[in-house]
Amino acid sequence: MNEEEPRSMSDELMTIRQMCDAFEVTPRTLRFYEARELIFPERRGQHRLYDRRDRARLTLILRGKRFGFSLEEIRQLLELYEPGGTNKAQIAATIAVGRQRLADMERQYAELSEAIVDLRAQLSDAETRLAAASRETITG
């Protein structure tokens, strides 16, 4: 019997395979992130089961990676996205990490803006050269 549990559909638990399909990662990757303590799926018996929280974290992990952060940097940042501890010192530390990442990202944002302008200019030049080369081919 293939139980098509109606439940909340987009909510609740997913198997590792469903996760891999949804996020375009391999099982190896998910287990690796778990070993590095970036996600904490339940264990129904032997198998892993991923809930909404795990999916949210994975989304943030993949995003962080695209910005060039290491898994360790991402792990620290993830604490900011969880209620986590009510400990004062720990909250403060997490905030400090978050501010650092924010500063990194803002710098990257500004630099990216510049680089895009540069690249557009170079592309425009190259397109001009291409047009010139084409004219020479035609008329020459």
Place this chain on the structure above:
Amino acid sequence: MNEEEPRSMSDELMTIRQMCDAFEVTPRTLRFYEARELIFPERRGQHRLYDRRDRARLTLILRGKRFGFSLEEIRQLLELYEPGGTNKAQIAATIAVGRQRLADMERQYAELSEAIVDLRAQLSDAETRLAAASRETITG
């Protein structure tokens, strides 16, 4: 005799050491980039000498790295920044690569913008929690 060549000062040739100091990289890094054909310093006898062109390329290399591009991707992109070949097909290919990188960067730019907004919100929440925790410490 230590020739303090007046020349153009900011112009012309630099040794590998001067390059390392200027760009905060190691000699190993510069030789590695050369082996990967990202820069092409002259060889005065045995030693390498880097000119303005090499410095410009190195600047672009380091920038590209910060955006998460591989050295190979950067190498291809660098062709766009050089007059290079007058060959029509090659110019077109270089433009295609450039457009791809530009698209990557524009996507990254947009996503970074989102991520910054998210992160700011999380930081703000955490700061609120910290303030609450502080009040409890004081009054409780």
Place this chain on the structure above:
DNA sequence: GGCCAAGTTGACGCGAACGTAAGCAAGACG
């Protein structure tokens, strides 16, 4: 000539982030 500093070429090593492969368990199915 002797020596040091700077530079060069291999060659091997390393950490991050997985890939890959081997071997085992456990439920589903005919």
Place this chain on the structure above:
DNA sequence: CGTCTTGCTTACGTTCGCGTCAACTTGGCC
């Protein structure tokens, strides 16, 4: 019952971007 699929663990392999080390040459200086 056997087999298939899914997933698990363990462990070794791989790529990228360099670091590190050894051994050699070269030029300057006394």
